[in-house]
Amino acid sequence: MSKQLSIVLLFISLFTFSTSCDEATQANLPEPIVRPLSASEAEIASSANNFTFDLMAEIENEQPNENYFISSFSVNTALSMLLNGADQTSQxxxxxxxxxxxLSVEQMNESYRSLVEYIYGLDNSVSLNVANSNWYSDQFTIKQDFADVLTTHYQADIFERNFGSEATLNELNGWIEEETNGKIKNALESISPDEVMFLINAIYFKANWTSQFDPDATNETTFLLANGQSVEVPTMTAKVKHWMAYDETLKAQIIELPYGNENYAFTMIMPDSPSDINGLAAKIDVNTLNNTLADSTTYVRELYLPKFQLEFKSNLKNVLVNMGMPLGGLNNLFKEERPLAISKVIHQSFLEVNEEGSEAAAVTIIGIETTSVSPSTRVNQPFIFLIRERNSGTILFSGKLLDPR
Structure with a gap:
């Protein structure tokens, strides 16, 4: 994993934040299809963004000194699909x-569907693909109501497969690779004998900067690390339009660099001191971010930005459990009445930031496995006992127990 970005918190915003900007856009870019969000769509978007910072804070607790790159939108979507198969308590x-x-579960499902349709229409110059799928063992029968929700609201592909076959693992990974334009490969390493279902969200994003950087202007410049040291890294530079704001609470500069017709942006939150990067995500909430960006200033001036690539893969199961995610109560996935639990939440991602723009991909795989009450053996009535040598069968002692008292 690249080490170039140990102090700058970077994420791609899939939901546009309010910013002050001028009306100029490139003439060759299509006009955005913008409309007001419904109340439930706005709540979904806001909650998804707050979930972003909650999830980032938990990941930082586990990996405080590592780069990471996630699509919380992907994790959120996979969990949203799964909760439709949970009982009321787990829901x-x-x-x-x-x-x-x-929100009700029905409102959540419908708002997800309409919100994805909305973000698809914001900029035709941006490549965006959001894909969902459900893979389940042919030894089980998926509940039709659950399958209908996935296909209707999440446009999910449903696959019934032999989970004991290597071909199923290859097909599943092939689906992910195709939906992420080849950027995420071999996301699922194996299928355990107990696993009976996988819920998957894949997302792919590629966009050019509104104003691109000249590759000939990319040079090695100094980058300050959180530990006080400095390193030389390839840095892009150009006189480009961007927005800046300062938040006193966060003690951080917020910089937004637009893609395409300016409905998507690369948002950077950079603390005053490099050493303050750890723990920054835990201080951010959507209202603070939106309010700060609402007062941002438009600049057209020289911008220096590291050129970098990140790859990340982690099992987020424990992170999500720490956030309150239930492991069981998944009674509405199959017609068969078997105890089920979440086995894993694999998240794998890729990000490249270069002179042209950004390319990003991520996948979230939630595994479901069969479980049972921990097996136990009870000796709770009178018995005869022997002490013997097992290889020869020689009995050394014998007896009978009628009352242990």
């Missing part, structure tokens, strides 16, 4: 983790 817990307690 409530999922909704709490996602910050959606004010």
């Amino acid at each position: 409530d817990e999922f909704m709490e983790v996602l910050g959606l307690s004010g």
